[in-house]
Amino acid sequence: MTDLSQEQGPYFGPFGGRFIPEALIPALDEIEETWRKSQVDPAFTEELLELQRSYIGRPSLLTEATRFSAHCGGARVFLKREDLNHTGSHKINNALAQALLAKRMGKTRLIAETGAGQHGVATATAAALLDMECEVYMGEEDTARQALNVARMRLLGAKVNAVSNGTRTLKDAMNEAMRDWVANVARTHYVIGTVAGPHPFPAMVRSFQRVIGDEARGQILEAAGRLPDAVCACVGGGSNAMGIFAAFLADTEVRIYGFEAGGEGVETGRHAARFSGGRPGVLHGSATYILQDEDGQTRASHSISAGLDYPSVGPEHSYLHDTARVIYEPVVDEEAMEAVRLLSRTEGIIPAIESAHALAGAMRVGRELGPEALLLVNLSGRGDKDMTTAAKWFDYFDEGAVQV
Amino acid sequence: MTTRGARTGATLDAVDERGAKAALIGYLPVGFPSLEGSIEAMVELVRSGADIVEVGMPYSDPGMDGPVIQHAAERGLANGVRTRDVFTAVSAVAEAGGTAVVMSYWNLVLQYGVEAFARDLDSAGGAGIITPDLIPDEADDWLAASDAHDLDRIFLAAPSSTPERIATIVESSRGFVYAASTMGVTGVRSEVDHHARDLVSRLKDAGAARACVGLGVSTGEQAAEVADYADGVIVGSALVRALENGGVAELAALTEQLAEGCA
The missing domain is CATH 3.40.50.1100 (Rossmann fold)
Known part of the structure; x- marks a missing residue:
């Protein structure tokens, strides 16, 4: 059996890929290149390991x-x-790593979608730590049932946008974050909070x-x-x-x-x-x-x-x-x-x-x-x-x- | 293979031959304000001077659309619009003498069946599909189906596209290339215009026969500016807004104004 843990994308069998507007393809390419380089860069690995130890716990x-x-x-x-x-939660593992990558790419602004608010809080935290701007999209239904996390994000300095279209939950927050990203891609990194989205996410x-x-x-x-x-x-x-x-x-x-x-x-x-x-x-x-x-x-x-x-x-x-x-x-x-x-x-x-x-x-x-x-x-x-x-x-x- | 409807290349060439600066391409979603209302509006679009109608299929997750089109799509879905309704609208546009292209997010075509969609679109008299969330790299099935039915495949190019990607897009497209500045967001006019002009010239340099520009054009004056360098001027949100605010009459008035800008 091949070691499935080595799958690197863009495809996992017939799944995965990049079904996304052309405008974002160069950004995805840049993310992939920066990520691949970081994987073999001891300086990046050291920095992440140190933050995992002394900050995440x-x-x-x-x-x-x-x-x-x-x-x-x-x-x-x-x-x-x-x-x-x-x-x-586990969300900080990814948010902090992506924030470091964003810095390497010269981005000054992080955006994120969030459902329960854990990923939004993690991204807002990484942004505060690394001195970056942060804007989080969250479905209106979720801002109501996870009000404490909304307050957390705001306390951390992030702007939280309640998304009121569609079903007003995570999927609509993701749509809204994607719209923001297309318009502001030059200085913005979209910190997708899960193993979904286009390759290489x-x-x-x-x-x-x-x-x-x-x-x-x-x-x-x-x-x-x-x-x-x-x-x-x-x-x-x-x-x-x-x-x-x-x-x-x-x-x-x-x-x-x-x-x-x-x-x-x-x-x-x-x-x-x-x-x-x-x-x-x-x-x-x-x-x-x-x-x-x-x-x-x-x-x-x-x-x-x-x-x-x-x-x-x-x-x-x-x-x-x-x-x-x-x-x-x-x-x-x-x-x-x-x-x-x-x-x-x-x-x-x-x-x-x-x-x-x-x-x-x-x-x-x-x-x-x-x-x-x-x-x-x-x-x-x-x-x-x-x-x-x-x-x-x-x-x-x-x-x-x-x-x- | 029977080709029932006009293809966009022929339409754009005819516009050129009649001495107009550019074609007017108008977007309207099926099902807004109702199925019948949307078809009536598309026919009016043709009568008022649009050369090509982009028949938009409402989608639950229009990640690339701004608030005006999002809202119209939500209304269309609430009205119970189905994918198959798109072919009814396409037929109506073709019968009215317009050229119809479908604009759809990819999952709807995928679920209908790529080959079946191509077959039914051709039968309905449609020219092809604009695919905002499908890049040529992921489009093998669509390349095959569009070849089989001689349909236009209109891929998008963006100001951020690299020369390599521009080459792939130009090579994969048929009919015209859709030059997008920023999708879904109506940006600052002067800046967008600069990007769009530059993008069109890059597409032409890469061998694109025709490039049409989609951005926040809402007036005849703006259409005239874009018509100076593009083969077609694509207008979406402004038409939807006109239809919403003033019905078919206001839609017709705006279309005439835009068509004049393209003339």
């Missing part, structure tokens, strides 16, 4: 979830703690997130003395998943699972399960699985977690799906929220609702594989941002209480 911990294990059929469960990164973002998998592989070998039986991650655009998957793709004995947002259930049509409810097409610059109607109009996605509420998915995931190297399954809102509650109560760790999809999936996988199994779960982010959603779901707010 890497390597992130690997924590064994001994009490949560009971809910996973007794399997041993290890959590890769990306929630402990500065800014609270899927391969490049994967390369910046691969640190998750590389660390986790070493850590679990040390902690458990062997490779895991299964690796679990949630998949929105799919960057935390590609980051951890990349280090295990060549290990054919390791089962790999990606958990999509099943929303209210795939049968209801209100979900973000591209592999269960979508088909191949082209959206946001790449050929991949998307949620669409018969004509190819994008269908609105739905998930309780803003970060997974996206009708498209990174093209490499489509390839890994079609080649059956990775198993993709939907996890519905209810299962994810139950996992939020369980991890909080059993381990004292409040996960992001996005990451809780991976936890709920691990519960399923663990029960299937049994107590001898060893599971690695990517805990991609922390749940602080989700407190309003969680409090409403579990009815934790006292009646009449007002947050001031």
Whole structure:
């Protein structure tokens, strides 16, 4: 078997490519060239490694979830703690690296799309650190349900634009960011926050997130003395998943699972399960699985977690799906929220609702594989941002209480 | 193979032969303000002097369009417009004596089936497709289908395009090359004009037979300026706005004014 982790794009089987206006092609070429050079430039690598160590807080911990294990059929469960990164998720790994690249390209302004707000916060953070201008596009529906992250971005000095067209979620934020980029490409770098978009973004973002998998592989070998039986991650655009998957793709004995947002259930049509409810097409610059109607109009996605509420998915995931190297399954809102509650109560760790999809999936996988199994779960982010959603779901707010 | 509708190359050559400075190319989306209303407006566009009609297909994610066209596309989709409606509009334009090209984001053509779309477009009397988010590098299926049906494939060139890319675009295009300054954004007029003029001359130097310019042209005067150096002047948002504000009458008035600028 060829080592799939070495895929460099522009294509992953029939997926990927650059379905994008001509005006942006030179910018994409410049990004690719700068990225390739940086990969073999010790100065860049040193700078990034130092920031990972002294700013992000890497390597992130690997924590064994001994009490949560009971809910996973007794399997041993290890959590890769990306929630402990500065800014609270894996997004900073990519945002900071791309910001460094942007500096190398002489760009002074960063723009980003964001769903849950984690990538927006990470980009705003990188911009503040590196003294760059920053503008973030976020769907109006998401600015409402992730209001704290909007405040964070503004405190960090970024301009946040609520996008009110289309479905007012992540996909529309991405459209708006793309429009900004076309108009301002000379001085602006578009920090795409996931392994989607036109080449080289899927391969490049994967390369910046691969640190998750590389660390986790070493850590679990040390902690458990062997490779895991299964690796679990949630998949929105799919960057935390590609980051951890990349280090295990060549290990054919390791089962790999990606958990999509099943929303209210795939049968209801209100979900973000591209592999269960979508088909191949082209959206946001790449050929991949998307949620669409018969004509190819994008269908609105739905998930309780803003970060997974996206009708498209990174093209490499489509390839890994079609080649059956990775198993993709939907996890519905209810299962994810139950996992939020369980991890909080059993381990004292409040996960992001996005990451809780991976936890709920691990519960399923663990029960299937049994107590001898060893599971690695990517805990991609922390749940602080989700407190309003969680409090409403579990009815934790006292009646009449007002947050001031 | 039967060629039912005029191709843009022939239309542009005819415009040249009649002594006009440039052709007027007008964009309108199908389904706005309604399916019937949009077809009526496109026919009026032809009657008022547009040589080529860009029949726009509304898309849920028009990443390259500004607010005016976005809004019209949303209305079209809300009205239930389907991809197949594009062929009805194309037929109407062709019957009215205009040359019709479809402007569509690629996924809609892909889902219809590239070959099937080409076949049905040819049957409807359409000339070809303008593909704003499809570059020649990704267009193998479309190159084959457009060859099979002798359809125009109108790729976009941008001021940022390198000489190598300009060469590929010119070589891959048929009919004309769409010279875009900045897609979806109506920029500062003088600056855009400078870019567009330069781009057209680069395209011509690279061997393009015809280059048409799409930018924020909204008046007859501006059309006249662009007509000085381009083979065609493409107007979109201004026409959509006119249709929205003043219906077919205002659309006709603006079209006449623009056509005069191109004459």
